[in-house]
Amino acid sequence: MEVMMMLVYDQPGVMQRVMGEFNRKRINVETIVVGKCEMADRARIVLSISDREKALAVIEHLKALQEVIECDLVDHSRHEAYALLCNKEGVCRLTGSVDQVDSIVKKSQPEKFIQAMNAI
Amino acid sequence: MKGAKAAVELLEKQNVQVMFGIPGGVLLPFYDELVQSDIRHILVRHEQCAGHMADGFARVSRKPGVCIATSGPGATNLVTGVATAFMDSSPMVAITGQVATGVLGNDAFQEADSFSLMMPITKHNYRVTDPKQFPETMKRAFMIATTGRYGPVHVDIPTDIFQADITDEQMKKEVRVPKPRRNLSELLDAVKLLEKAERPTIMVGGGVIWSQAGPEIMRLAEMLMAPVVTTLMAKGSVPENHPMVLGVCGMHGRQVANYALNNCDVLLAIGTRFSDRVTGKLSEFGTKTKVVHVDIDSSEIGKNVKGRVGLVGDAWTVVNALIAGLQRRPKASIWKERILQLNKDCTCDYDLRTDPIKPQKVIHDMSKYLPDDAIVTTEVGQNQMWAAHFYKCYGKRMFITSGGLGTMGFGFPAALGAKVARPGSVVADIAGDGSLQMVSQEFATAVENDIPVMICLLNNGWLGMVKQWQKLFYGSRYMASKFAGTTPDFVKLAEAYGAVAVRVERQSEVAEAIRRGAKSDLPFLIDFVIDPEEDVLPMTPPGRTSVDCIKGRCKWKGGVT
Numbered sequence: 001m002e003v004m005m006m007l008v009y010d011q012p013g014v015m016q017r018v019m020g021e022f023n024r025k026r027i028n029v030e031t032i033v034v035g036k037c038e039m040a041d042r043a044r045i046v047l048s049i050s051d052r053e054k055a056l057a058v059i060e061h062l063k064a065l066q067e068v069i070e071c072d073l074v075d076h077s078r079h080e081a082y083a084l085l086c087n088k089e090g091v092c093r094l095t096g097s098v099d100q101v102d103s104i105v106k107k108s109q110p111e112k113f114i115q116a117m118n119a120i
Numbered sequence: 121m122k123g124a125k126a127a128v129e130l131l132e133k134q135n136v137q138v139m140f141g142i143p144g145g146v147l148l149p150f151y152d153e154l155v156q157s158d159i160r161h162i163l164v165r166h167e168q169c170a171g172h173m174a175d176g177f178a179r180v181s182r183k184p185g186v187c188i189a190t191s192g193p194g195a196t197n198l199v200t201g202v203a204t205a206f207m208d209s210s211p212m213v214a215i216t217g218q219v220a221t222g223v224l225g226n227d228a229f230q231e232a233d234s235f236s237l238m239m240p241i242t243k244h245n246y247r248v249t250d251p252k253q254f255p256e257t258m259k260r261a262f263m264i265a266t267t268g269r270y271g272p273v274h275v276d277i278p279t280d281i282f283q284a285d286i287t288d289e290q291m292k293k294e295v296r297v298p299k300p301r302r303n304l305s306e307l308l309d310a311v312k313l314l315e316k317a318e319r320p321t322i323m324v325g326g327g328v329i330w331s332q333a334g335p336e337i338m339r340l341a342e343m344l345m346a347p348v349v350t351t352l353m354a355k356g357s358v359p360e361n362h363p364m365v366l367g368v369c370g371m372h373g374r375q376v377a378n379y380a381l382n383n384c385d386v387l388l389a390i391g392t393r394f395s396d397r398v399t400g401k402l403s404e405f406g407t408k409t410k411v412v413h414v415d416i417d418s419s420e421i422g423k424n425v426k427g428r429v430g431l432v433g434d435a436w437t438v439v440n441a442l443i444a445g446l447q448r449r450p451k452a453s454i455w456k457e458r459i460l461q462l463n464k465d466c467t468c469d470y471d472l473r474t475d476p477i478k479p480q481k482v483i484h485d486m487s488k489y490l491p492d493d494a495i496v497t498t499e500v501g502q503n504q505m506w507a508a509h510f511y512k513c514y515g516k517r518m519f520i521t522s523g524g525l526g527t528m529g530f531g532f533p534a535a536l537g538a539k540v541a542r543p544g545s546v547v548a549d550i551a552g553d554g555s556l557q558m559v560s561q562e563f564a565t566a567v568e569n570d571i572p573v574m575i576c577l578l579n580n581g582w583l584g585m586v587k588q589w590q591k592l593f594y595g596s597r598y599m600a601s602k603f604a605g606t607t608p609d610f611v612k613l614a615e616a617y618g619a620v621a622v623r624v625e626r627q628s629e630v631a632e633a634i635r636r637g638a639k640s641d642l643p644f645l646i647d648f649v650i651d652p653e654e655d656v657l658p659m660t661p662p663g664r665t666s667v668d669c670i671k672g673r674c675k676w677k678g679g680v681t
Contacts, residue, residue, distance in 0.1 A: 013235065013247070020240055060419035064300075066244045066264065 001030065001098070002055040003048050003079050003119045006062065007070040010036070010043040014067045018045060021061045027054045031116035042069070048117040074119040081117050085110035123251055124149040124282035126291060128157045130258040136186050138162060138177065138540055140170040144190020145230060146217035149282035162540065162569050165561040167194050169533035171201010172559075175210045176537030179520050180495060182330070184211040184265040184273075185537060191217045192230030195276075196237065200527060203241040205272040207524025208353060209326060211265040212272035214238070220280040221249050235276045243271030251284035259295045268300040269417040270330055303418065303432035304441060310412045310429045311445040313386050319455040320346035321384035323369065323398075324435075326353030326523065327391015327416055331435035334358045337390065338365075340443050344388075345452035347459045349377040351392050352508050353523040359514035363460055370398040371660050372505040375676035376466035378666050380459060383681060388442075390414040391435045394424035395524070396662075414438045462678045470510055476651040477627045479503070479578045483510040485631045486548065486576060490638060492516055494546045495538045499531040499555030502584035505656040507550040529558030535573040536566055546638045548574040553603065553610070554583040560608075563617035566643040574637035575645045577610055580652040588655045592670065610647045619643040 008014050015034065022029055030048040037044045049055045055073060062071045081101035085092040087110045094101050098117065105113055121129075127150055131139070138160040143151045154161055164170045167189040174185025185205075189198040195216040205212045216238075219228040235247040244264050246257045254277075261273040314320055322341055328334060334357045341348050341364055348358050349369040358365050369377035381387070387409045392398070399405035411428040413421050414435060421430035431438050470480040483506050486496070492515040498504040500522055513519045520538060522530035535549040556577055566573060586601040614621035620642045624633045630648065637644040657672025666680045 012249075013239075016236065017239055024240065057423075064417070064419055066297075 001048050001050055001079070001117065002052050003046060003074045003117050004055055004059070005070075005072060005074050005119060006045040006047075006068055007037070008043055008045055009067045009069070010041050011067070014043075015045075017065055017067060018062065021058055021065070025054065025058050025061070027051070027058060033116050033118050046074075046118050078119045079117060080119060081115060083113055083115035086112045121286055121291075122149070122153075122282065123254055123284045123286055124153040126255060126286040127258065127277070127282065128153045128159070129291070130255060131159060131186065132157060134259075134262045135183070139186040139188055140164055140173040140177075140537065141188030141215075142167055142170065142190065142194060144194050144217060146191045146219060146279035147188065149279065150188075150217070150277075162565065164533070164565050166559070167197035168200045168529070169559055169562050169565070171198050171212070171214065172204065172527070172530050172533035173537035173540070174212050174214070175201065175205045175208075175530075176497065176520060176534030177541045178205070178210050178212055178537075179534075180518065180538045180541035182211075184213045184262055186213050186215070188215040189217070190230065191219055191234070192232045194230075195232055195234035199237060199241065202238060202272050202274060204522050204525045204527045204530055206241045206243070208522065209270045209330065210272065211270040213261050213265055214242070214272055214274045216274065216276050218247070218276045218278040221278045222280065224278060234274075238274040238276070241272075242274045243269075245274035245276070247276040248278065248281050251281050251286060252290055254281055254284075254286060255291045256293050256295045260297060263295065263297040267297050269327075300416065300418070301432070302437065303430075304438065306429045306431060307441055307445060310388075310431060311442065311447075313410055313412055313429060314344055314388060314442070315446060315448040315450060317344070317346075317384075317386035318451055319383060319385045320344045320450070320452055321380045321387050322346050322348045323351065323381065323387060323389045323392060324348060324354040324357055325351045325390065325392020328354050328357040328435045331391065331416075333390070333435040333439050336436060336439040336443065338362065340439055343443065343446055344450050345456040346388070347380045347456075347463070349373075349380055351395065351398050351523070352521060354392070355508060355521075356513040356517055356519040360512045361514040363463060364456070366459070366463055366466075368508045370395075371662070372509055372656055372658070374466055374509065375658060375669070375674060375678060376459070376462045378660070378669075379462060379678050379680070382666055384409055386410045386412065388412045388414070389425075390439065391416070393420045399424070465678060466676060468675060473627050475626055477624070477630060477648055478654055479506045479580075479648075479650045480510050480654075481627050482576060482578060482630055482648050482650070483507055483550070485634050486550070487512045489631055489634050490517075490548060491546055494548060494638075495520065495535070495542065496548050496550060497521065497531040497535040497538060498550045499552050500526045500528045501552050501555060501586075502580075502588065502656045503550050503552040503555070503578045505585075506578070509656070511550075528552075528555040530555075532556060532559050532573075532575060533562050535575070536562065536571050539571050539573050546574065548576055548637070551575050551577045552584060553577060553579045553581060556610070557608070560613060563614055563619050563643060567618040572640055572642050572644065574640065575614075575643070576634070576637070577645060577647050578650050579610065579647050580650050580654070581606070582652055585656070591655070592659075593661070610645060614643070614645040619645055621645040621647065623647040623649065625649045
């Protein structure tokens with residue numbers, strides 16, 4: 001799994017334009033985290049994609065977008081995962097390495113869960 | 121000042137002298153301000169043609185063409201014009217009106233989400249929702265259109281922005297747009313490859329037209345002893361009467377050009393994206409060739425053809441860097457001699473003096489009788505390929521065509537835009553009867569605005585290229601490709617709009633009609649009734665290689681390897 005981090009302008013339409021490039025290249029995005037960051041009026045987008053070659057192919061197109069300030073793959077050592085698990089007992093929050101979170105989610109077989117990758 | 125006045129002032133400050141468009145409800149405040157302005161507004165009859173005219177204007181003037189359409193249907197009609205410009209990297213600022221921000225998203229009358237519609241077919245686009253940012257948005261639009269790889273930029277302006285107050289301070293705000301970085305780190309590798317090449321070939325694409333790098337490329341070609349082949353988009357960038365310029369390559373290209381592509385050991389590709397119409401079967405293309413790929417857009421390098429040396433930068437700069445870097449004498453003299461001979465062999469006589477008229481004859485006479493600074497535009501289909509293959513573009517001649525999107529109905533409005541940009545030159549549209557029927561309403565625009573272009577209609581009563589494919593690949597089962605009888609009567613149609621028109625049915629009258637058309641002060645249509653059985657040949661079938669080329673009349677004996 002590859003994780004891509006983008007620094008973008010925080011304005012309407014940015015996600016549509018960024019996702020449009022993935023759509024055009026027929027790349028399924030596995031997980032997305034978007035949020036505010038240390039700079040005002042900027043946001044970070046962290047995406048995970050399963051195919052490294054496809055990820056590299058789309059980066060040049062993303063860099064060409066006016067709203068994208070930076071875009072690069074993140075080194076595997078900095079990949080993190082988090083998840084929210086839910087079953088009868090309640091909600092459980094998980095953060096940790098990708099392998100850890102993966103194995104706990106699999107083991108605990110929750111009723112519902114959401115899992116995403118993140119990196120900084 | 122009001123937003124509408126600000127819009128007009130911003131356009132004037134960008135040195136916009138002409139714009140193409142149609143007004144509508146939400147644009148009325150803007151058009152009201154245009155009354156006071158010196159900007160020439162050309163009222164078209166369909167927004168798509170406003171886009172093509174701005175495109176044609178941009179390709180000749182090398183400045184962004186400006187087109188404008190109202191909200192909803194105006195914007196959706198404009199889409200084809202913008203997409204055409206996008207695929208051919210033509211600089212354009214497309215403005216659409218939009219319903220007021222207060223009702224945006226409520227399905228108001230004439231509302232369409234043109235911001236989303238235009239997003240994938242523009243280099244960038246804006247929806248202005250804050251009047252404070254309106255002036256800088258407009259400035260950015262013009263800068264983005266002409267920075268790096270050119271392209272269309274769309275600005276969607278809700279009607280209340282035209283009514284809002286804009287301060288002088290906002291008007292004065294300076295903006296900057298990041299320039300794409302050059303990357304010449306592989307220059308040495310490229311130079312080494314080229315120096316060692318025994319059979320080098322240069323392939324040039326549309327980027328060379330925009331960068332005006334033709335003379336430098338010819339210098340480099342002479343240094344390398346390399347022939348130059350062009351893509352459809354690059355036709356006119358290098359002089360086609362030069363013995364080392366082999367003409368257009370690809371599906372309907374000249375055999376000698378495809379021969380050079382198939383047999384070179386090092387291919388220097390400049391400003392081209394290796395379209396499928398050039399490469400044929402992609403997996404077979406350049407398997408024996410080392411490719412040096414030069415493009416201003418880093419995302420193009422390695423997109424279609426892998427395993428290459430990539431240089432990112434505009435054609436002119438990179439070619440000059442290569443010229444400066446070359447030291448060793450190239451070893452390609454045997455290759456050069458062979459290509460010179462083959463190019464001579466590939467030159468056939470297509471002054472076909474038979475009736476019914478052969479389309480090649482019409483193109484031949486246009487090549488011969490049009491002045492050296494003539495601008496030729498084409499529609500899309502057989503007319504385009506005959507023009508690309510047989511028309512000789514050299515000197516100050518220009519060739520304008522919809523190569524990427526392949527938009528039928530492009531040539532006529534683009535010719536009008538080109539003529540507006542360069543009124544002193546003869547501008548001729550090589551048209552087909554299918555294409556012309558898509559935009560024939562623009563005769564009104566041509567006559568009304570006094571834009572005397574010549575339309576050389578190759579009329580065979582068919583959607584010719586569709587017919588050709590049905591004939592070759594679908595067992596001659598013709599479906600929806602023939603037009604019934606002689607409808608419409610194009611001569612009467614043009615005359616109804618106030619244009620001049622003649623019908624030519626004999627080859628002996630072709631030259632005279634062209635000479636007359638070139639001198640006309642009014643839009644001039646020549647309805648050449650051509651042989652409907654004539655196909656565009658040679659042709660490499662789609663997805664195949666030159667081995668499978670269908671030659672027809674072509675007498676090429678050079679073979680494939």
